[in-house]
Amino acid sequence: MEKEIHPTLRIAEQVVEENGTDPDRLVKILQEIQKVSGCVSLEAQSFVADKLKLPVSRVFGIVSFYNFFKLEPPGRHEIHVCMGTACYVRGAKKLVEKIKRDYGITPGETTSDQRFSLEEVRCIGCCAIGPVITVDGKEYGGMSPEKLNSVLSQYK
Ligand code: FES
Known part of the structure; x- marks a missing residue:
């Protein structure tokens, strides 16, 4: 039986095929993988390192340096909690804690x-x-830990 290829890895294969293996294109290749698959998994990073003949640590380093890159695909719904000063002093941290709980x-x-x-x-x-x-x-706006569930329950 043929081994199943992870979808992110398949996308990495396509992106490398289209962009070539010039190490100078590393960031562009990683950005393209992220754009198409929503993340750059560890498998995809190892694959890119191998194809571009770069140390895996170099690729990992780039991915962890830019917080634009994600290791996992995003969820169906993206919650952003504002931690700017005005929101922070009005209890934004409690919202993050409630979501964690x-x-x-x-x-x-x-x-x-x-x-x-x-x-x-x-x-x-x-x-x-x-x-x-x-x-x-x-x-x-005007969020509180109590209001969070009624907002989030709308998103399945
Ligand atoms: S601090 Fe400006 S919107 Fe949150």
Whole structure:
């Protein structure tokens, strides 16, 4: 039986095929893999290192340096909690703690059912209604730990 290839690895194969194996194109290749698959998995990083004849540590280093790169695919819904000053002083940290308690994820993580990913972000420009979260880009102001569940329950 043929071994199943992970979808991210398949995408990495395509991207390397289209971009060639010039080590100077490393960041561009990683960005393209991230764009298409939503992440650059460890398998994809090893594959790219091998093809570009670079040490794996160099590729890992680039991926961990830029927080744009993700190791896992994002969840179906992306929660951003604003940690800008105005939101922070109004209790944004409590929102992150509540999400951790209820969904078991901390910033940068995705729930095991792929439903939610969580990120902390800087001021998103609507401080007057803080603390603010966004879910898939939609803003929710005046948030409290109590209001979180009614907002998040809309996203399946
Ligand atoms: S600090 Fe949160 S929107 Fe400005």
